[in-house]
Amino acid sequence: MPFRTFAIFVGPSVFMMLLFIAFPLVSVFSQSFYVTQPIYEVVTSETCTPGFIAQTCVTEEKSVPVLDEDGEIVTRTRFVGLESYRNVLELGRAWDALSQGSWRAFQAIDFWKALRFTLSFTLITLPLVIGLGLAIAVVINNAARAIRGPVIFVSLLPFIITPVIGALSINWLFRGDGILTAALEHYTGRDIAMFAQAWTIEILMMFYRVWHVAPFAAIVLYAGLQTVNQDALESALIDGATRWQRLRYVVIPHLMPLIVFIAMIHLMDSYRVFEEVVGFSSQGHVISLQWLTYDFLVPDQAGNRSISRASASAMLTMIGIVILLIAPLRRTWRDHRGGR
Amino acid sequence: MNLKPLMLAGAIGLAATAASAECAFENDVPLKSLSAGFEAWKAVTDAMAECGNFSASLDQEFREKQPEAFAADPSLYHIGGVANATLIPLLNAGSVRPLDDLVAEYGSQLTPNQLIKIDGQTMAVAMMVNAQHLMYREDILNDLGIAVPTTYDEVLAAAEEIRAAGVVDYPLGGTFKTGWNLGEEFINMYLGEGGQFTGDGNMPTINNEKGVRALEVMKAMTVYMDPEYLVSDSTYVQQQFQQGKIAIANLWASRAGAMDDEAESQVVGKVKMAAAPMGSERPASSLWWDGIVIATNISDEEAEAAFRVAMEGMDAETVQANNDAAVWLVSGYTPGPLAMGAAATAEAGAAPYPASGPMGIMHTVLGNGIADYLTGAKDAETTLADIETAYVTAAKESGLIE
Numbered sequence: 001m002p003f004r005t006f007a008i009f010v011g012p013s014v015f016m017m018l019l020f021i022a023f024p025l026v027s028v029f030s031q032s033f034y035v036t037q038p039i040y041e042v043v044t045s046e047t048c049t050p051g052f053i054a055q056t057c058v059t060e061e062k063s064v065p066v067l068d069e070d071g072e073i074v075t076r077t078r079f080v081g082l083e084s085y086r087n088v089l090e091l092g093r094a095w096d097a098l099s100q101g102s103w104r105a106f107q108a109i110d111f112w113k114a115l116r117f118t119l120s121f122t123l124i125t126l127p128l129v130i131g132l133g134l135a136i137a138v139v140i141n142n143a144a145r146a147i148r149g150p151v152i153f154v155s156l157l158p159f160i161i162t163p164v165i166g167a168l169s170i171n172w173l174f175r176g177d178g179i180l181t182a183a184l185e186h187y188t189g190r191d192i193a194m195f196a197q198a199w200t201i202e203i204l205m206m207f208y209r210v211w212h213v214a215p216f217a218a219i220v221l222y223a224g225l226q227t228v229n230q231d232a233l234e235s236a237l238i239d240g241a242t243r244w245q246r247l248r249y250v251v252i253p254h255l256m257p258l259i260v261f262i263a264m265i266h267l268m269d270s271y272r273v274f275e276e277v278v279g280f281s282s283q284g285h286v287i288s289l290q291w292l293t294y295d296f297l298v299p300d301q302a303g304n305r306s307i308s309r310a311s312a313s314a315m316l317t318m319i320g321i322v323i324l325l326i327a328p329l330r331r332t333w334r335d336h337r338g339g340r
Numbered sequence: 341m342n343l344k345p346l347m348l349a350g351a352i353g354l355a356a357t358a359a360s361a362e363c364a365f366e367n368d369v370p371l372k373s374l375s376a377g378f379e380a381w382k383a384v385t386d387a388m389a390e391c392g393n394f395s396a397s398l399d400q401e402f403r404e405k406q407p408e409a410f411a412a413d414p415s416l417y418h419i420g421g422v423a424n425a426t427l428i429p430l431l432n433a434g435s436v437r438p439l440d441d442l443v444a445e446y447g448s449q450l451t452p453n454q455l456i457k458i459d460g461q462t463m464a465v466a467m468m469v470n471a472q473h474l475m476y477r478e479d480i481l482n483d484l485g486i487a488v489p490t491t492y493d494e495v496l497a498a499a500e501e502i503r504a505a506g507v508v509d510y511p512l513g514g515t516f517k518t519g520w521n522l523g524e525e526f527i528n529m530y531l532g533e534g535g536q537f538t539g540d541g542n543m544p545t546i547n548n549e550k551g552v553r554a555l556e557v558m559k560a561m562t563v564y565m566d567p568e569y570l571v572s573d574s575t576y577v578q579q580q581f582q583q584g585k586i587a588i589a590n591l592w593a594s595r596a597g598a599m600d601d602e603a604e605s606q607v608v609g610k611v612k613m614a615a616a617p618m619g620s621e622r623p624a625s626s627l628w629w630d631g632i633v634i635a636t637n638i639s640d641e642e643a644e645a646a647f648r649v650a651m652e653g654m655d656a657e658t659v660q661a662n663n664d665a666a667v668w669l670v671s672g673y674t675p676g677p678l679a680m681g682a683a684a685t686a687e688a689g690a691a692p693y694p695a696s697g698p699m700g701i702m703h704t705v706l707g708n709g710i711a712d713y714l715t716g717a718k719d720a721e722t723t724l725a726d727i728e729t730a731y732v733t734a735a736k737e738s739g740l741i742e
Contacts, residue, residue: 001382001414002399027450032637035737037737037738037739038432038739038741039739040740045458045459045535045711046457046458046459046460047456047457047458048455048456048457048458049424049456049466049467049627049629049692050453050454050456050627050629050669051453051467051469051627051684051686051692052627052667052682052683053453053468053686053687054453055453056458056691056692057453057457057628058692062696062697063542063698063740064432065432065433067433067434071433071434071435071636072439073432076739084737087733087737107717108712108717108722108726110708131680133686149393168637173507175568175675176566176568191570193566193567194568195568195570195571196567196568196569196570198715280571281517281518281571282571283518283519283708283711284517284518284522284570284571284711284715285711285713285715295708298404299403299404299407299429300700300701300703300704301403301425301426301427301428301520301700301703302428302695302696302697302698302699302700302701303407303426303428303432303433303697303700303742304697304700304701304734304738305738306734306737306738308737309733309737
């Protein structure tokens, strides 16, 4: 293809990627080194607010932002270097906690608490998603042709449901005396509160994520199953290989590139775990890195927000994903080179 | 209970003149409003819409939209619905206008109590008050011979007796959901102890005996609550009451009406209202108001029309049609038994919510930090010290602390 034609085809998408991905990233990156704040002055003022019958008046000193002649708040931006990163990571406190050997104190620091959950969430759900996905794919593949369509449809359903809605519905099934908790209580004969401690919430969140994402893995692997060399499978059958051995030594090696692909997508997605925290309102017990970024960014009722720390936290999340992706990427790269 | 404030407010109600059935004037200026989305706002904005050319946005995320929308020139909305805390960013940015002239011209029916004054200038007009106060199952307390608790020690003692009797699933309910709700619970307790949240230079001042005492009372209460208290918000506590699962809770006055809603509640007529339990100095509650503001960045004609429409929305007619939707401040309101809790709380000297810029940060860090104490991950002093650290970090970033 001549370079000109190539450039015309690729140009728009390169432009879009620069505009919507690269520039925002650069801007977040630079924001994480700066702090922008209004300039405050202290004034004494009297505020009268309603009571039930009579008003309450309070006179106090208040910090009020300075306005310029256009009525805009005067702000000042200054370079703070790595201060926002330090404020997010709280390395000093983390080090003190670790040197005292206190895991509990270490886990009381937001970032490290979030990292602990995010990593365990990502790494525990990964094999479950791939395993369950493969199982569903094999079931679809072995289903009679007549019912294959409906089976694919049903197994894809969890993937179609909007994540927050899915998380909320699981929440309601188990919350308080939700029907599933009530059923569990009926069978076990004891009082169960799924949202009263961290580990049960974590299990619910992981269960939800696996339920939600496994169909995606299944449909990709099902596509891969269609291209398995039938001759190789037949030879294995003649050699007396069991069903398990055929799966283990013929099918899975053939699917390996797809499994690596699913693993990469899943690592990226689940490291950004967020819907579960919101859907299960778990922030009292469990938080994730993405939720931490969100929490910095949301203005409080007086309008303050921590944009610099949010930027730093977002950059740290991205660095975390890159580190996680190194292993599967190296594998793909090796396969790619070896294949030539 | 002293009924004087109720009778007084009732007398004001009787004195009010009956309003005409529909909007008193034809509005020809297109107007828009942005407010929270609860029942009282729905009633008021519906009444405003009767004047024509008016569209209302009722939005639970209004507090995130309002500062930007009102700072735009021209402002995206003419009328804003605010409360103690959400007024602060609008005041700080100068995006709401003084209303004194408009009040003088069109606000003759307003009572002085309704006018929110900053340095003598009317910046907002309140329509209702709200506070968390005690709600209790009268039948259960009577059966067990327990007097209505007036302090938290009495609440805890009552809870113990109710648990021993085993008449409900959990003796107490509480809006302890991590975040805003949990922060508000601490603020109520700490105000009740007579505490100050910030001191000189906006530095935090919560790590003291009062703070520890507030935390200890909260933790003592959780023993008698549904163990899932960290996800229980106002709606959840309201439903626990309606389904007869709890006997006592400190709940919002705006939820009182739901207790007698026959479509939802299994305990109609059994839930009674009383003042918030006393702390060492004041009732453990904070007074909130909801009301309207008018944007700065609109023309004077628009502001005039907006104010007139708003007054039509907040008139006696609206209030009489929706008497139990809120504890109204508007003339024409007849306080019923459901308003008794809020009235008694205010009369016992509950403090207004101390809204300010630093308080916004304090509320957020309290809401995020207290769960660690309740779950046992930290002791009280460490929790308060960590909350102060988080506050200082956030306040430095926003420029409130040098």
